[in-house]
Amino acid sequence: MSESVLPIRIYYEDTDAGGVVYYANYLKFMERSRTEWLRELGFEQDALRDEEGILFAVRSVQVDYLRPAIFNDQLAVSAKVVGQRGVSLTFYQEARRADEVLCRGHVTIVSIDARTMRPRRIPRTVMERLALATENNS
Amino acid sequence: MSESVLPIRIYYEDTDAGGVVYYANYLKFMERSRTEWLRELGFEQDALRDEEGILFAVRSVQVDYLRPAIFNDQLAVSAKVVGQRGVSLTFYQEARRADEVLCRGHVTIVSIDARTMRPRRIPRTVMERLALATENNS
Amino acid sequence: MSESVLPIRIYYEDTDAGGVVYYANYLKFMERSRTEWLRELGFEQDALRDEEGILFAVRSVQVDYLRPAIFNDQLAVSAKVVGQRGVSLTFYQEARRADEVLCRGHVTIVSIDARTMRPRRIPRTVMERLALATENNS
Amino acid sequence: MSESVLPIRIYYEDTDAGGVVYYANYLKFMERSRTEWLRELGFEQDALRDEEGILFAVRSVQVDYLRPAIFNDQLAVSAKVVGQRGVSLTFYQEARRADEVLCRGHVTIVSIDARTMRPRRIPRTVMERLALATENNS
DSSP states (O other): OOOEEEEOOGGGGBBOOSSBBBBTTTHHHHHHHHHHHHHHOOOOOHHHIIIEEEEEEEEEEEEEEOOOOOOOOEEEEEEEEEEEEESSSEEEEEEEEEEEEEEEEEEEEEEEEETTTTTTEEEEEHHHHHHHHHHHHH | OOOEEEEOOOOGGGTTTTSSSSHHHHHHHHHHHHHHHHHHHHHHHHHHHIIOOOOEEEEEEEEEEOOOOOOOOOOEEEEEEEOOOOOOOEEEEEETTTEEEEEEEEEEEEEEEEOOSSSSSHHHHHHHHHHHHHHHHH | OOOEEEEEEEGGGGGGTSSSOOOOOHHHHHHHHHHHHHHHHHHHHHHIIIIIOOOOEEEEEEEOOSOOOOOOOOOEEEEEEEOOOOSSSEEEEEEEEEEEEEEEEEEEEEEEEETSSSBBOOOHHHHHHHHHHHHHHO | OEEEEEEOOOGGGGGTTTSSOOOHHHHHHHHHHHHHHHHHHTEEEEEEEEOOOOEEEEEEEEEEEEEEOOOEEEEEEEEEEEEEEESSEEEEEEEETTEEEEEEEEEEEEETTTTTOSSOOOOOHHHHHHHHHHHHHH
C-alpha cells in the first residue's frame, strides 16, 4: 500500500543521558513521517481542518524498540497504511539506520470533527487518493 | 502489586496546536512515574548504574489514547508492575484526570549492562524489594 | 517583588547525550515557574484567555548557563517580576540546586489579544494583585 | 563570515495550545542549524569528542521573538559566527519564513574538555577551517 519514507537526522535534542535517542522521541519521528505521507498524498492537515473541519488524533500506538539510535545517526522513518476503517487508519512504521530496523510499530489514527471532537468519517477525497496510491504501488 | 502514583500538572510545553497534550508526551509522564516508583522502592537509577552497572531501557510500549488532556489539567499517572522475568519488568500505567482514564498502556523495560549494553539480570536487591512491596500491598 | 519558587526534578527526558540537562529545557522549567507564579497570584491562564480574552507570549529571553544540571537533580526554579510596562512583564529567573545557581536569566512576556494576536494592556486585576503582592513582600 | 542555513518544517510536536511554535523549541532549531554549520565546515561533534576530547556547551543565549511560526510553516534557520575568543564562539541566528524574520538572537558556545568538563581552547583545526571559510565568504 501507499508508503512514505522520511530522512531524519539525530540531534542532541533527541538524545538522553543514556547516550541514546529517548524512547518518546521515536513517536515524534513517526508523526513527522505520517505528516509527510499525507502531504505526498496531496493533503495538508491545516487545510483539512479549515476546509473539511477534521483533525487526525492518535488512538493507539504499539512500538518495539530493538536497537538504540545515537547522536548524529541518519535514520529513515517510514509510514505505510496497513489497515483502514470508516474513521481510522492504521500505519506500520519503522525507523531504520541503513539496513537495521531500530524501532518499529503500529499507530492507529482517527478522524475527528474539529468542532465536536467526536469521530467523523475520513473525507472521501482522502480515501480515494489513498486507494489510487495503493493501486499504483501494487 | 507494587504501585506508585505521581501527580503531573499540564504546562504549555506538553500541549500542541490541536489544543491537547501531544501524544508522545504521555510517554514522558509514564517514565517520570516509573522513576518515582523505583525511587519509592528505594532505588535511584544513577546509583544502580554506578554501583550495579545496570541501566533500564524500554523494550516495548502499547498505549491507548482514550480522551485528551488539556492545558492546566492536573493528572495522576500510575505505574504498577504486572509482569516480571529475569531481565524485564512489565508495567501497567494510566494517566487519569479525577475519575477519568485519559490514557493507559503497558510498558516493558529491560535491565541492560551499562558497559556492554546487553541484557543482564535485574539486580537481586531490586527483585527482593519488589517482592516485599508486592506482598505488603496484597 | 512578588516571587515564586517551583521544585523541579530532573528526569531522563530533560537530559541529552552530553549527560546534562539540554539547554532549551531550562526555558520549559522557567515557563512552569512563571505559570505557578501567576497561579499563586490567583490567575489561571485558561481563565484569562476565556474571560479576559488575553494570552501571554514570550517577547525575549536572555539566559546564562553557569553549571550543568544532571539526571535526578532536584532543582528550585524561581520567577520574580523585576519590570513592568502597560503590556509587558519582565521576570528574573534562576534554576538553583541547593545553594548553586546553575542557570539564570530574564524573560519578558507580553499580553496579547487572543483574537487579534496584537499587544493589549495587561488586565487591571492582574496588575492590582501584583502590586499588592509586591507590597506585602517588601 | 561563515554562514549556514537549514530548512526546518514545523510539525505538531513543535507547537503548543496557543497555536504557535513553543518558545523553547526555537533553541532546538538553532542548535540543529549550528550542528549543520559545523558539519559543513567539515567537523562532526562525535568525532571532536572522541578524537580531540572536546564538547561544545552553550554558555548564553539572547533571543527576540518577533512573530509566531505555526504548524506546517517552512522555516530557514541560519547560523553565522560573529565573534570568537580562545574558548568560545558567538553566533547570530535567525529563524525566517520567506522574507520575515520570526525570531533572532545570539548564542555563545564554549569548548570544554570532555573529561574535566572545564573550558579548553577550541581545536586549531576548527579555527583554521573557520578562518578559511570566513575569508572565502568575504
